[in-house]
Amino acid sequence: FSWRRNGTAAGVALANFDDRNAFAPTEHIWVSEKIAWVRLDDDLPQYPKGPT
Template identity: 70%
Template structure:
């Protein structure tokens, strides 16, 4: 299955192929700061499943992860592993913003105090156990 999406101004468009490896909501502090919101809801894909057209920029938010955004409007779109394996695509930038539903919350140890979670999804204090 192919899904498409893009940034706010339309300068960056993307396409994903296949189903995501997982769909999670991350509450870690890095995601909060990078997204400017209480969490990052994303679908994780193999990097080879993502094709991007348009000019993006990236910022290394850690040794393992860089954040990718539109150079023109600043829409935060992807979180990409620096080892070139996987990429998280923000759920809200898909054309069909309801294409994927999260299955779990991660990094609840860093969740903002006023965020209430009553959606019945699995919850993990940190990352999902290996």
């Protein structure tokens, strides 16, 4: 769980939910830190760091 200090966003790991398919991703963040063999080829926006 994470929370922005200004209260504009919260982050919750999808593994915390009973139904992991209940939510669909809309973007990839921290792509600069991903493992080399991970492939992100789903055409979603990708950002090298976290949200601004």
